[in-house]
Amino acid sequence: MGPRGGSAMMGMLARGAENIYWLGRYLERAEGVARMLQVLEQISLEIRGLDPELSNRIWEDLLHIYPGSGMGAPEGNDPDQTADAFIREFLLSSSNTLSVAYSIRSARENARVIREYLTREAFVLLNECHIRLDAFTQASEINRMQMRDALSFTRQEVFGIWGAIQQTFSRDEGLRFLDMGTVIERAYRTLLLLRVKLPFILNTPAQSDLPIYYARIRAMLKAVASLENYRRSHGADLDPMQVSRFLLFDQRAPHAVQVCLRMLKRQIDELEYGSPMTHPSKLLGKLAARMEFEEQEILASSSLETTCSEIAEQVIEIHEAISRLYFTV
Numbered sequence: 594m595g596p597r598g599g600s601a602m603m604g605m606l607a608r609g610a611e612n613i614y615w616l617g618r619y620l621e622r623a624e625g626v627a628r629m630l631q632v633l634e635q636i637s638l639e640i641r642g643l644d645p646e647l648s649n650r651i652w653e654d655l656l657h658i659y660p661g662s663g664m665g666a667p668e669g670n671d672p673d674q675t676a677d678a679f680i681r682e683f684l685l686s687s688s689n690t691l692s693v694a695y696s697i698r699s700a701r702e703n704a705r706v707i708r709e710y711l712t713r714e715a716f717v718l719l720n721e722c723h724i725r726l727d728a729f730t731q732a733s734e735i736n737r738m739q740m741r742d743a744l745s746f747t748r749q750e751v752f753g754i755w756g757a758i759q760q761t762f763s764r765d766e767g768l769r770f771l772d773m774g775t776v777i778e779r780a781y782r783t784l785l786l787l788r789v790k791l792p793f794i795l796n797t798p799a800q801s802d803l804p805i806y807y808a809r810i811r812a813m814l815k816a817v818a819s820l821e822n823y824r825r826s827h828g829a830d831l832d833p834m835q836v837s838r839f840l841l842f843d844q845r846a847p848h849a850v851q852v853c854l855r856m857l858k859r860q861i862d863e864l865e866y867g868s869p870m871t872h873p874s875k876l877l878g879k880l881a882a883r884m885e886f887e888e889q890e891i892l893a894s895s896s897l898e899t900t901c902s903e904i905a906e907q908v909i910e911i912h913e914a915i916s917r918l919y920f921t922v
Contacts, residue, residue, distance in 0.1 A: 609707050610770050611920035616703040617774030623696035624751040625782055627744045629655065629816050630680050630693075634741075636812040640805050641672055647805065648672050652679045657789045658782060659683070659691040673737075680740050685730045693747055694730050697723050712761040715754060722750040769860040770919075776860075777912050780853035783817050783840055784905035791898040794833040807831050814840075817848040837897060842888050850904065851884045857911075873914040880907050 633652055641648040649672045656662060667678040686692040701723040704716055729735055729743045762768050790813045798806050810831045814820040823839050823846070842851045858881050861874050870878075884891075884904075894900045 607920050609710065609767070611916070612703040612706040613710060613767050613770040614774040614915075614920070616700050616707070617771040618778040619696040619700035619703065620751055620754060621775045621778040622691070622782075623693045623700065624748055625778070625817075626659065626683055626691065626696065627693050627748045627751075628818065629658065630683055631741075631744050631748075632812050632815045634676055634680065635815075636808060637672060637676060639808055643805055645672065646670070649675050651809075652676065654789050655679055655683060658785045660785075662689045662691045664689065677737060677740075680737070680744075681735075684740055684743060685735070687730060693744070694726055697726055697747070697751075707767075710763070710767050712757065715757040715761060718750065718754045718757050722747065722754065725750070766864060769864055773857055773860050773915065776853040776856045777908060777915075779848055780850050780857070781905055781908045781912075783848050783850055783853070784901045784908065786813065786816060787837065787840060787901040788898045788905065791837065791901065794836065795897065797833070810836060819846050819848050822846050834892065838888075838892055841891070841901075842884070851881075854881050854884055861915075871914075871918055873911055873918055876907070876911045876914055880904065880911070 633655065637648045637651055640651075649670055652675050653666050656664060656666070662682065664679075664682045667675050669675070682689055683691065684693050687694060687698075689695060697719075701719055704711055704719050708716060726743060726747055729739065732739075735743075758771070762771065790809075794806075794810055794813065810833065811820055814823050814836065817840065819840065822843075823836065826839070826843065826845060827835055839846055840849055843849045844852060846852060854877065858874075858877050861871075861877060865871055865874055891897070891900055
């Protein structure tokens, strides 16, 4: 495919670019969902003795951070049954396009299409992860402990796959598309997490509810692999606006939205070097400039969760513009 707008892809076909891009998105999604399930189970158990109803209801956040799963809120008030239902659906479901199993299977299909771009080590690791997880999906019965094991090994194996890819992938336009898919998925989920959690964390509760309040803020940071990074910068101070700023703007946080957008811009700029500015580049430039120069205005907005929702919609616009430009034959 000749890329639109005169940008250089050095001969990469649209099909190859698209599959590499989605390989990045699916691997990021698989690890992110697995981590989210682990965090939600932990926080649900932690607060069960303090607020049994909340420990059950907190699982519904998953439906808003990963919308489009097709899952409804389970009936009943049994926390264990609720946890089992959500973990099973978002770990093993073959029809839920946001489940870990679906993402790993899809990543493997992407990898098969672009087999020539991957080294044997990376492909074998991904194939083994798929086979191992598929054994759980085919099992007639699987208990909570087995699902916990599946979550843990899947995250570990995705990290191994990423390591193999980063160590062996050719430093060309293919790696740029891989990174683009990764950071778009990462930025989008961080924004949806903020959209869901901000109404709660920006309303400090009564003194008696503070243990639950701070436990939920810690869980929020854990959900995007940011608690330890946050503590290095801010210690134990879980000020809600400071947490919000960290996840939106902090340059030391790999999951911070601005960090992801800067990485995305760098990859697109390299793809389009010496060519006229394309539509994705214009959209991204506008959003990146807003994040760069309007930090205080964004944080001071009357409805920060609404602002995060708007930015998430802009990220989707950028994704769609990239798809039309590079992936449409």
